Amino acid sequence: MIRTRFCYLLLTLAGMFNSRWLQAQDTASANAVFAEQFHRRYDFFAGGIATQPLTGISNYMTLNAGYRQTGGAYRQAQEAPRQRDLSFFTEGMRRTGKYLVSGSFVYTHTLQDSVSYTLRYGLTNPQPYYFFAYRKGNWQVGQYRLQGSVSRAFLREKLHAGLSVKYNTINAWRSNDPRPEQFSYNMHIDAGLLYRFLPKHAAGVSGSIIRTNTENTVEYRNKDYQMSLAFPEYVTRIQYGYGFEDRISTAPLKSNTTGYGWQAVYKGSFAFGEVAVKGGYTSLESKIEGAATALLPTGKYGEFYEDSWNAALYWDYQRQRNRFSLLAEYTNHLGRDFNQFLQANNYVYSFEQLRLQPLFTHIKDNKPRYELGLDLRLSDLFRADGNAGTLADYLQAQAGVSAAWFAHFPGRQLLKTTIAAAYRQSIDPLYTSPVQQSVFISSVIAHDYYYFSADTWRADLSLLYSIPVKKVNAFIRLQAGYEKATIPAGTVQAAALPGDQRWYWQAGAGVSL
């Protein structure tokens, strides 16, 4: 049923960006869509319903499919040593009269090998309640992400009102005992208004409601593994935080999340360029339930409350053949649980990041020639489990540079070569080791202490070749990246240390307008 619904929505999207629309030519130059400046602007404005009318792009479409492979032992303990992703992606925007329609669709099929210490798909999910087993297993994951936005202009383009829907699903399962199956869906509905109160100044607000449901079950083909302490690595356990755990039967674990949010935006045009500022807040409340246990006879395990603040500034300035932009983003995500067994808050999660991305593009003959960029980040990841006595706080600073060169050939052919390098420095990592060292603590939390404490170098190379085919630009893209880590020596007792290398390569092809 779900897949049928997706197919319908996909067809709707494809119809939205049909060939008739592709004839429209009021976008930037054809090859401009391969410039980072274009994507930065599109992502900044098209992602929110209140900002969508500010994108300044009437017709745009891209569609591509790709394959990516990731490997290497510099990874978190619950991360896959090897991962393959097959993905299909399309996004676009079209103006029709007073309506501006935009949307995206992504399908990703992921294969992960030898993932251990978790029976949940979603490495970065901050919610602390999940099944895990020590045993490694191979995952297959299907993910759909659909987003559609429509806004209408009123009052001679002074007022825009819009509605946006995001719908994401994940269906993930493992093919080795223990065999979890996870199904989750997430729906995000936004409504927004944008008002141009002066010819060059506009402000807007949007509000959203959020629903997420996740269900995770675990089954065994070999029942001996389920019941026996002779195979402790197969026993299903539940994590209540960041070290507080229990053994549990294979009953489902259900999480129901409700939430709301708001965003506000201002955009103005000045002599020094175009400036847009946006910020917002999201509140989520998740209730986690499962089977009754001796310690939790009601089957209610806990709640998890999340508050997310975000703010971003985008500056875009073009002078003659040079275009400058700056994207500054700040996010603050704080989560606290209420554990029903402890009748108290046990787990705290916090992620905070400040990111600055200046970018310079040189344009000649209305074509990008080269781009130079910086990527500066300061991030802090904090996790603490009061009952287990674990606390980890990782502050990291990263500086990256990138350079892209656009070689234009006759017949509007393009070869874009991008090289990038980045250095990440861990700053005074904090880790409190608990009195009781469980297998999870020594194998996951202590392992990840070394992962996050490492300083890393990384280099990326990307090649894109584009050629016009009829009225679109067809392209192929090859990318590869390599990361080298220096694992610090330390006194934290870990069952194993991460390796020092991680790599990926990916290849894709598509069309763009």
Next chain:
Amino acid sequence: MKTGKLVLGIVAATVLFTFGCRKKDLAPSSPPINVIVKVSYDNSGGTYTFPLTGINVKVTNQMNSTVLEKQTDGTGLAIYNGISSGSYNIEASITIPKAQYETITGLPLATDNITFNATKANLVLNTTTNNTIELVLEFGVIGDWVIKQIYYAGSHTTNGASFRDQFIEVYNNSNKVLYADSLYFAQLFGSNTVSPNQTTGQYINDGGLLQNQWDWSKSFGASADAATKYVYARTIFRIPGNGTTYPVQPGTSIILAGTAVNHKAPYTNAVGVSTPINDPSLTVNLSAANFEFYLRDAIPNPLDSDVDNPSVPNLVVVDRIVNRDLILDNPGREAIVIFKTKANVATEYKRLATPNYTTATDTVGKDRYLQIPNSVVIDAVQIQPPLATNRVPRRLVASLDAGAYNVPVGQYSSQSMIRKTSSTIGTRKVLRDTNNSTEDFDYFDRANPGGFK
């Protein structure tokens, strides 16, 4: 220019404000707990001054399987700071050498040493509970006979012999000849309900070792000590003999077989139906067992699987409720005892119905279980299922068995519990008997009648 400075200033201030003081203010409100274990001795047998220093205290977190061990100080205290809330087993034990024991008590001791044990199981400890735990060390029953091997798991249901091949091995752990005549073997009855309705008042609810077990003192006609000084049997068997018929040499054992046949060979039941054995290595040859549980002549509705080996003496069926053969609970919800008494068990021991039958009329026609005094028990073993979540209320107090054991793979695994060898004197092996099955037992991956570990 002014604008540029302003932006830079805002960015710098944000960075300093945001990341300058890290996340120290985000500490969870549920801190780890501190647990104080206070150990003392049961002085009901006399006010002796046994040592309070050096008592080993083991704290096991059942949720994450971590174990912390400490020795008590001079006041009998062991303090654990900064441990997690959760469900715990707490055990204390001390072994006192014979000479020290005799000096302290002035009483002779027949064994080389004596072990005191105390246990509290399934204790829920958190920030709201009283986390000062008092443990009273009890003098354990140390006998010449010990239960050496228990094969309760059985073997594979189609490739092996299922639970037909169960057996018990009893060992002469002394240095003198013992006679097996009139040695009793009993399987104990108890509640298997993990979370009973405590509002009925029929179950023990003191947080002690018998938590959630039937409170036999509430049974109709019971004495106040019915739950703590007695155990309740669902089967009782006795080795026949005139007192000297079955001598057992020091360091040797007797096998009590459920069915004393070679289970490695195809099996023919009492009505002539034959069952092949696909994998003989999974089961055992019990054709040379010393005694056999055979109920066909004693009950009106015997099982077809209960066949007799005429060359193996049968145990006397003293009492049985429901069971129609020796059937040890192969998931592990079991407790067994061996005992000796001059009393006529069937007629002189009291019978009690479970506490949910509150009047004399209620108990009519209901199962009533023979009450065996703890004082006559020679050895006792508490068995439990492998997974903590499946474990049931215990049937044995700490003075009979302060711990519990299970074979790791569980039912139909061919594994048996085997008592560890403590020492070897000449050719005689002395088996470990600290009255704590958790410490005293190991397991055979394949049951091995007569084997040692």
